[in-house]
């Protein structure tokens with residue numbers, strides 16, 4: 001197999017850049033980095049993809065509607081746009097949900113869209129949108145309706161916020177209707193959609209309901225967890241076992257009331273920082289609820305996260321309970337790990353996905369003694385790569401709109417009395433420092449490994465051709481191409497049909513799935529017809 005030393009990896013950049021036209025080469029050179037964890041290099045990230053390059057990225061609408069709001073079961077999410085946008089974002093992410101009784105609403109299996117036609121583009125689509133909201137309310141009587149804008153909506157100037165306001169009035173404010181200006185083209189990727197979603201969650205839902213549900217002593221929010229393949233179910237199981245109450249999850253297996261009560265928690269955990277850090281900051285700024293960074297992908301990382309929570313609450317009872325749970329869970333985890341290590345040790349992986357998993361999943365691969373030799377995000381920002389706590393991130397992002405107006409809307413009500421700001425800051429600093437956990441993708445990766453932002457299809461081909469990794473992790477757009485090149489591909493967006501991979505039981509699932517994949521040679525055996533038979537090739541005259 002190809003890649004065995006770091007010198008080899010250093011060749012990648014020049015090999016690829018050399019093939020690009022000058023202007024493109026200059027830009028891509030800044031996004032292909034030979035890593036050095038001791039002296040973190042600067043990487044170009046969160047900029048526009050060069051036209052003509054095949055990117056892995058998605059759009060702003062996808063980040064808003066699909067990612068952040070999608071996993072909540074009792075909001076009717078209406079896509080205002082041509083039917084394709086609604087259809088192709090329908091159930092593809094494998095975000096799961098559970099209802100406790102038949103009376104619980106679950107709209108996730110439905111696809112709501114205004115199905116805009118040519119005439120709506122010419123004469124405006126607001127009336128059709130109002131009609132769609134009325135129809136949804138009549139048929140489903142939901143607590144809330146959310147409207148998502150697709151590209152044409154912004155281009156023709158439909159005002160979804162005005163429509164939302166009018167509809168709220170029409171329903172005597174009994175149904176919360178709100179809109180998102182998340183047109184696909186608004187940002188350079190999904191990332192802008194996350195931000196827009198965060199802002200509107202804050203503006204329309206968080207803090208609406210002061211009810212303190214449950215009586216547990218330790219009350220937390222889990223931010224940036226979307227219940228892909230059932231991850232949230234495993235996380236909920238672990239917290240419950242430890243006696244920690246989840247007030248809200250943004251937004252895996254969530255409900256609208258859990259969002260509205262998020263401000264009644266004492267601590268927020270941030271898993272996918274990229275997609276939800278804005279909510280974390282706003283909860284901290286307005287309600288004094290501090291956030292700490294955790295990773296529940298990987299058994300050791302899960303244990304570490306539990307210890308961080310216990311440290312934050314400064315409670316011996318919780319500390320003891322957490323240790324007990326970790327010891328119990330790790331028995332099975334270690335047995336499963338020992339069993340697969342002979343198959344996995346020494347293998348190599350490449351991870352190109354999203355804005356946090358290319359980093360988080362390295363913990364699981366480390367547990368399998370598989371080395372990540374190249375990795376990168378589709379839409380991460382520099383802080384996700386370089387690893388530092390950005391305070392406050394809401395001021396840094398230019399995509400944000402009306403942030404001032406939002407952050408001053410609520411006050412510190414409950415938390416002012418309970419804890420002083422100084423005490424909160426002190427606690428938070430201690431926990432984050434002690435566990436030194438706010439590290440990005442680059443500090444985690446070894447010297448000389450490759451870090452590439454917004455990997456192009458051409459670059460992916462070259463990576464595989466030059467270094468033949470034992471496993472490649474990306475999404476469905478890459479899957480079949482990579483397999484045809486002889487390398488197994490694990491989808492890290494939707495887990496193919498697998499999962500959960502979070503927490504302790506999830507780690508065991510992952511160990512087994514990956515061990516199976518890296519020990520099969522099936523993809524190397526498969527040959528395309530033109531590789532095994534003589535073919536007649538046409539030559540065209542120019």
Ligand code: CFM
Nearest residue numbers: 226272275353354355356357493
């Ligand atoms: Fe966060 Fe995600 Fe990700 Fe993401 Fe995504 Fe996703 Fe992802 Mo696909 S919120 S950044 S926009 S962890 S859908 S659940 S897998 S690209 S790495």
